[in-house]
Amino acid sequence: MYIKPGHFSILWLALGSLILVSSSAFADEFTKADLERWQQEYLTVVKQGREVFTDPNLGNNGVVCAQCHPNGANIHPETYPKFQQQLGKVAPLWEMINWCIRNPLEGKALSADDPRMIALQAYITHERRGVKLAPGKH
């Protein structure tokens, strides 16, 4: 569609006023209530992650993640991505989680964006909070 120069500027004006109207506060301002809600949303997913981590139905044999990894220990989320010599490539954490689901848990792999996979990573990383990032470390 051909837009005349005059119409073009009107369109921009309209767009601009739309943005002004829709944001009652500036985007870089957030309240204490916002912070609390975001933290709560995060901790809810961490809690869900702990539930998946101890769920005998995640795999097919009743084995749970926490059986070998109490408090998520010995997973080292801070070291990913890293070269996994057994896979012969650099892998992210979620691929190793799937390895565990398929092998010791004798289950079916989750997709990368499965809410359970996201919750598992939230829980595992939460238990490791405060530890320095060390990508690639063995």
Added chain:
Amino acid sequence: MSNINRRDFIKSAGILMAGTALPLSTIEMVFADSQQNFTFAYISDSHIQHIKGKQFVRNWDRGLMRAVAETNLMDPKPDFVIYGGDLAQLAKKSEIDHGLELLSGLRHKTYYVMGEHDYYLDLGEYWESQLGPQYYSFDHKGVHFVVLNSILTYDDWTYNRWSSGEERMNVMAGLDNPNGSPFMVGEKQRTWLKADLAKVDKDTPVVVFSHSPLQKLFKNWNFWTEDAEQVQALLQPFKKVTVFYGHVHQIQYNQIGNISFQSVMATAWPWPYPKTYAQAPNYMPKLTVDMNRADPFFERDATGWQFVDIHNGNAAMHYSLANNSRRTVAFNTQTGRPEDMKYQDHRIPPQTHY
């Protein structure tokens, strides 16, 4: 299996076929009074886990089967076998039965120790009906052996909080479950132990088998015995005391006064060292050279069984590890503590845990 291990294995297998001894027989030659020297095997923490019907978790079954097969290959033969507890995962009859069926392949007298995974469903009732008392003592070639049930806890936790044995067992089975409760030997058994030890000369070597460490190492995962100090006080008057324990699924050793402490590996799976949990303090012995970090792609790695040489009342523990070279932690009479015979002052990168 690495190339070196494969070669070792083939060598051992070759020697076996030739009808002579496994290399382990050389250890006994070092010590003078061979009359009092003997060897026993130690298998622990198999966590046999029932799925449904006739199905059990294959991985844990294989660990126990391997330990039984290798123990039967020992030459010279062990005088007896200790099973260190946690034969079952949730103390079900089906799990204890299946575990005992796999252990029935052993060609040696076997003594059993109670683990929390054998206990908290029915408070050890079925285990006891199959295996006898939960604590006892016996003498063998001049050594006094004591078996304790160290996985008891406060009565209020055991009797007043749960709607069923299953619920209680499930909570205690979660190592990191914050609703669990610290292990203890308890007053009744300590009274029995005091009376039992009163009959024993202070020069007699004493060996204690418990499931939990009889030390306070890390409360979060119950690497802990609540009345450890009281039990240790009963043992300290003896000149040579060794405590062997399971539960921790990793190599640990320590010396407190006259008491040497040594843990055994699990046949099922390894556990992380407490220092790898960033959110809680631990009191792990500095003396321990850690086991190698496990390769998750080899399901038997960092699992195993062990045999123990007793010589002149001191112990040398040989860890037989599925995908690693064997490790020996022996009492050093010069320094008066257990030490790794190869790695004590020469640690290697896989022994770094973080």
